[in-house]
Amino acid sequence: MASRRSAVGAMAWCLLLSACGSSTTPQDPGSTPARAQQTVYSFANGCYTLGSAAGYVQADTAASDYALTADRAQAARFYFKPTALGSYLLLSAYRRAPGERGDKSLLGIRDPGGEFLDGLGNFIGEVSYLISGVGDITAIVLDPLSTDGNVIRDIGEGVGGVGGGLGGIDVRPSLAMVHRASDLAVWQLEALDSGRFQLRSAVTGQWLAASHGVLALTTKQTPGIATDFRLEAASGCDAYPEASTNAQLLDARGPARYLREVPLFTQGPNASGIRREDVFGFVDGHAHVTAYEFIGGRVNYGDPFHKFGVDAALDDCAVNHGPMGALGLVETVTSGLGPVHETRGWPSYNFWPRNDSLQHHQSYYKWLERAWLGGLRLMVNDFTGNELLCQINPQKQNDCNMEVNWRLQAQRIHQMQDYIDAQNGGPGEGWLRLVDSPAQARSVIAQGKLAMVLGLEVSKLFNCGEFLGQAECSQDQMLERLDAAYAAGVRHIFPVHKFDNGYGGVVPDEGLGIGTILYVGNVVETGHPIEFEACPESYSGAARSPDQVNPLGIVDQLLRQLEYVNGQLSQALPVPPLLPAAEHGLCNLRGLTPLGEALIEALIQKRMFIEVDHSSLKTVDRILEMVEARGYPGVISSHDWLYSEELLDRVVADGGTISRFADSRGAWVDRLLRAEQRPAKNRVAGMVSTGLASDVNGIASLPGNSAPADTPLYPFTSVDGRVRFDRQVTGDRVFGLYDGRGVAHYGLYPDQIADLQRYTDDRSPEQVQQALRALFSSAEAYLRHWEAVEAWGR
Template identity: 30%
Template sequence: MSIANPLRFRRVLLRPLVPILLVLLLLSVGCDDRRTAPPQGTVYSYANGCYAIEVFDDEEGVRYISVGQSQDKFAFTAKTFETATPFHLRASDLGTYLLYDAKRYYFTATQNADKWVFNRIAKLTSAQDKLDEKYKSPAEWTLQVSERDPKRFQLLHYATGRFLSTSGLTDDKTKAAIITLHPTKGCTSYPELSVDATGTVRSKKWDDGAVYGIAEIHSHLMTNHGFGGGGIFHGSPFHRLGVQHALPDCSRSHGEEGRRDVMGFFYDQSKDFDMNSLLPIAANGEVPEFNHFTAGYPKFTEWPNTWRRSTHQTMYYKWLERAYLGGLRLMVQHATGNSAMCQLTLAVKAQKTMYSCNDMVSVDHSIDAAYALERYIDAQSGGPGKGWLRIVTTPKDARDVINQGKMALVLGIEISNLFDCFLNPPEGFKACTTEQVKAKLDHYHKRGVRVLFPVHKFDNGFSAGDGHRGIIELGNFINSGHYSSFVKDCVGISTSFDKGDVIFGGLNKPRDAYNTKAPADMSGFVDDPIAALAPFLSDIRAPKLEGKYCQKHGLTPLGTTLITEMMKKGMIVDIAHLPQKALSEAYKLLEKNNYPATKTHGDSNDGRLYALGGMTGTKLDRCSNGTPGSMGTSLANSVALAKKKGAYPAEALSFDLNGFAGGPRPRFGEDSKCKTEQKKPITYPFKSYSGQVTFTQPQLGERKVDFNKEGMIHIGLLPELIEDARRDGVTDKQLEPLFRSAEAYIRLWEKAEARAKELSK
């Protein structure tokens, strides 16, 4: 048969097949009946919002995540927006979220045999619960731009690094489900603490152009990462999984009634540490009596408490935010810990750690955590740089950040065995060399560290320890294997620690040369503390030595090198923990180079520090003597001396919170130490010093905080501390030097950088 127009014939033949072909085509790619996508933000902009989660898969088409039939699982069975489960998206990091449903369950993914299961879990487990720093929660999901649709998203499972699909998790990006987040209602807010304040912080300067705000120049946000990270110090300033994991009941590590909190037992109750007290603890791994109540979030029965419970967190990020709202604009965050105290707790089997007790291991974890905190606050605020806290590495950065109305965080290190430069190196370590010290200084400078203490509690390769008496004497013996070297031939310079009686008199056997072979081998202390100390029992039990004793030794040549190299880098030397001889030597070195420093414990040595452009930390007096404004006396005296010595007329705070140093007590009630009748307690509401923020009575989980009778139990009560002074009659003009302390610290830092340029020529 001849066809006149073959092309027309094919069209006629195929026309009836077109609808069938279209249906087959649609079936082959899934039915794309997706709702119109709302304007999609960045992967960071969904924090704390309420969303229905649309999941598109080539095979299954459009589905929504919803509760499964068994109620303990999630499924992709909802076919309409209206039947989808609403999720609160709680940021655990930048772009990473917890998916939290209205009944307070989490969307998680775990593998059961060869099958992926999307469990609906009410309570999460953390790395701290497992004492496994590598553990990642199966409830965290990272939001990414979809590989297949740039206007929508995909979800990466944080724990496994695999992508969400309707059939489970997959390694193949091209098979990842396409995610659309639709705003909805019906969510339950994620648990969190309140700031109990209203108002907005706006950029503010003094009339002369100086930055506005308080500097707190000695703090320890991350002490929980010291001491092996297991829970010797309990509570974190934040946690990826939220407040219930940052500030949980401390019985997990401290045991029932806090009996395994050995450090707290001795620090908080001023118990004498001797062999008689150690023996029952070593036998049972716990103290022999009730120690403290353990309840954390949301009850907070006994902690936080800066002046009563030293081994518990007092600077949770929401408390820090409240202090920021009250005028705190610069903080120096020191990584800290104490390997000997950590080893002691392990030795008596009171607690376990998550990683090594080594001081520098603690430092590295603390620095990592500081950057993670910055990200976490950014994540809650909607993206990188949007939070109220920024880590700064130059004085210019600090000035810029504060002028934006934010808070600058400066990183420092306060640790005994700085850079692993031991006086008596343990197995696996060698004595530090000048080249190693320079290399370590370079390394930590690159990590953002700008402040260092050359020495802390114990003798190290840079200097004799700070001379702190009591348990620290025994700790120094355990740490180095050396006896104490206290003598009465003292320089006489004022220090906070190196003075007075020697408590462990039998352990004091001064040596002529500082760096000699240690007479005691403490390498077996962790395995058997009693056996390690047994040969020295008579020395340990000997009576104290009364008199004006001080450390015999000062800076080592390596210590002089450290300070010199710090000056060349424009870093800030904190001289607060140098013993008398080392402090005197450090002053000579600083004065020779006209270089400023900080001394965040104790006084300014008659203004000697101020003359260099340096700073000490001050306080607001806690008791009124009846004369209006008397609670500002210490601040006024410090500022007057600074001004007399030519320094900038301002003074910073130096609480040393989370550093076993206590905090401001109450003026009223049974816990007050005031000797005269106190009047004019705090009442609410009150306005901040700047007038921008109004504070109401602080809520701590389920209970109200009474500052008048409890004191500054955490950093978030800094606004109350300032208002308390104002109620006493301290004028805003008298408080101005405190709110100029951020400017003073920046000027100190600027001088350090300027001198570094000259010294490096």
């Protein structure tokens, strides 16, 4: 009976994954099939014809137009690509030669004079002008002397300068076949009781209408003019361009959700201690998916999603970095790959993304989906930014006020969740859900989805910097802004980040390696230098050994731009003191301020995570004293910015969890095995877990990989054995782990994990297995940590 049930399940999965239009890559296990009962959402990435009482919509490629036909065999087959929930681009053809961007045929409103669209396809004109230009079907098919006809004629005559010709060139907008995605090609689908649908222009609000052999637009429902259409399933559509996960489901149950489903745990030590509800998978404790909007929004090129698709999201970075990347100073400085770079992305991606090119977006949603299929179960997305760096950045389009900017980032991550829902069949149907409680996170993961938690990592948290020792906000203002962040779903808070602020001192990065640069930034921000003292003996060194990859953080990298300023400022500003290298390093004299203590107390009362990375030793020590006195377990170190193994030990001894930067092979095994030596309270089946810290898009390198290009790896299976992966393809670029770019984008983390499994260097198979257990139990460890935080004081 069980085998028969499995066979039926497998057959069901095969049918779902091969359903017409369910995905641009039918083998993708993350795709969602069309529902039996059609809604405005269920046409996502499907192939359909449009039929009405007046005929079917037909594509006339020669005339670059659409018309009506009575013959269904001649009907255009439209690929419905969602731009948002219930909104679509209708693609009838997509042709692209290798290396070319491609030519689309879309049902839309033509703008030959360029009066209504900007270069990115966004509507910038006046709606009333556009409506008067395209007219109304009633003026065509009804008596020209009728009331309806006169109304439309009056509108058209009342608006000057639109339509007609200009110097013999047609500039009149019209319903037509358009060849690039734009707002004028977006249609909102509206359901009718009869099982039919209306298509309304997202810009003009007019309905698509058919009558007497004419296909046009209308502003009102009129007898004899059909605005209701049948969307009939078809086949043979050209698919809208999209990145692929290049993942094939091997198990009808889908990717594993619990430790008890994976031999790595059931056949390993302490298997008897696994609980039924223990989650399988890893947490990324520190990511910046929305960082494309930080520092003015013109530093990091690319979007994690775009209403017009991947070729708009990841097209050409010249819009930010200038011709040949020559104006991308931040990219040049941080990547170290030369003063210019090839800017073109789609479809060739000859230069970017790559693991060490830090101003090109690396977390496109399909790449995230691939990582989710490879075992990612939880992700903390930190809204990030820096007011000072935004202010000195000459290229910006966003507000530098971080109270404004983090809200913009919050808006974007909700839009991304909705966009993923739209691609998968409607609200709640996507594989990503934002969560604000551990119970909600467990529920989401149990449904086979990725849970995302929100955090704040900004240098002037709640606009509370300090200048000459005076905080720039009051306690009441701080508490009010904290309440707003909590209401928005934020659960992780960094009190300090990169500069001294109203809450405490910052940990000096890299000793004095770039001390001059950080010094200048701190002086500009606070009016005073960082004041150093020798670290105590208990502070025994950096959390990252010199031979390991050293991902540099946001301000470290961007402040390199100030090096040339330093010489000019050195006469006006005091230079950093030339202190001798202390035996245990140099530490910031500043600790937690009274306002900082009030913040920590408020975070405890709200049962939020306190992120201690980036805080000075004195600040961290006082935070830990406060939480230890209260028995509060909510401290976390999410991305290796404590510079002290002893502090990491103290965090986990207090019930906290840690995440660390990934590496390759033996180095990553060693870092994960270090967890077993920690005095952790939070253990999963006797194991001490360590999460992944990607810091993706936070101007930090992803892991490199120097293996020879011909090293065997592909195809490989996920750790749970349920998904087979091949090289990831975006456009014409085939990404492999050994192509010189390492983990070029987030979707290659499964590849890096497979490399760790297959090539152990001189580590034993038992050590590798234990390292994998430490990583793939980290989602459960995080959830237990969060549950302990929520339960505190109750």
